[in-house]
Structures are given as C-alpha cells and as structure tokens.
Amino acid sequence: MTKKSKVNKLTESLREKIKTEFVQGVELQSGERKIYTIDELIKKHKVASATLYRAARAENWKALREQFNAELQQELNEQRKAALIKEGKSFDDKFLQKAAEICEQVEEYFKLNQQALAMKSRAFPPQHLLALCNALTVAQKLSKVALGEVTENINVNTTIKEAESFRRIMDLLDGVKAERINSDSESLH
Numbered sequence: 001m002t003k004k005s006k007v008n009k010l011t012e013s014l015r016e017k018i019k020t021e022f023v024q025g026v027e028l029q030s031g032e033r034k035i036y037t038i039d040e041l042i043k044k045h046k047v048a049s050a051t052l053y054r055a056a057r058a059e060n061w062k063a064l065r066e067q068f069n070a071e072l073q074q075e076l077n078e079q080r081k082a083a084l085i086k087e088g089k090s091f092d093d094k095f096l097q098k099a100a101e102i103c104e105q106v107e108e109y110f111k112l113n114q115q116a117l118a119m120k121s122r123a124f125p126p127q128h129l130l131a132l133c134n135a136l137t138v139a140q141k142l143s144k145v146a147l148g149e150v151t152e153n154i155n156v157n158t159t160i161k162e163a164e165s166f167r168r169i170m171d172l173l174d175g176v177k178a179e180r181i182n183s184d185s186e187s188l189h
Helices: 012-024 038-045 049-058 061-118 126-146 160-188
Strands: none
Touching: 012 038, 012 049, 012 061, 038 049, 049 061, 061 126, 126 160
C-alpha cells in the first residue's frame, strides 16, 4: 500500500506566486494587506517546507519584503502628504473667503455710518467704529495666515493703550462734529 503524496510540486509559476504573496502580501477586499509567513504559505499551497525555505533563502525573500514595505510606506506617505496639502489649500481658501466676507460687511457698516453723517443723523459711536477696525485687522491677519506669511508677531487683541488712543481721537472727532452741527444750526437762525 503506497501513500499518495499530498504535497504540490514547487513549479516556477507557483514559486513566483508564493514569493509575491510573501514579499507583498495580499490585499484583502477590506483594503487591508494580509502578510503571510513562510509556514502559512506552505500550508496554503501545500508545498514541501524544505523546498520553500530553500527557495526563500536563496532569493533573499526577507530582504525583498523589507524593501517592498519601505517603498510602500514611502508611497503611502507621499499620498498622505498630497492629501494634506490639498486639504490645507482648501482650508486656506476658506479663510481667505471668510476674510473677504468680513471686509465686505465692515465696508457696508462704514457706508451706513457715512450716510448717517451725511444726513446729519446719529452715527455709530466710537466703540462700534473701533470694533469694525478690529474686525478688519482680524480679517487681514486671517488672510496673511492663509497665504503663509510669517505671523509670529500677530496679536489679534489690541492693547488697552491703543484702544484708549483711538477713543480719545474719536471723542475729539465727535466734539468737532458737534461744533459743526451747532455752528450750522446757529447760522440758519
């Protein structure tokens, strides 16, 4: 009674297939990569272990696997880098758009204030004008950040000293405006 061998002959094409599975692994439907050991491949393809180990050692499959993994990792890093650059550009574009919207809104408020002054009606108080100027400053800084300009010296909040100076100037302007209104109304009577 002879026992029939349950071992497949390691042909050139089978050896290449097994080598590829060992070096590169197999990409699963989930997108993950299954990496096999030599022993797993011996069982999977039912080949003689000594023959496969000899072929793997002779062709240095382990070094080929390490090289493949390094190249694959580099490719993945390049893909991630490209994706991050694209995402960063989109993010910067949104910042530029928001900065432009802020500028447009502030411009509208300044027009309303000019119209109020022209019609000699109540204009915005100085603190509102200061807030509008601060909004423009923030919009400018957002734009600079989005364009990649150096921003280490950017301080979004104005100092109290700057705010006080602005208030004093606005109070002086309000005083001049009040005097002009009074002088215009006195000349009419």
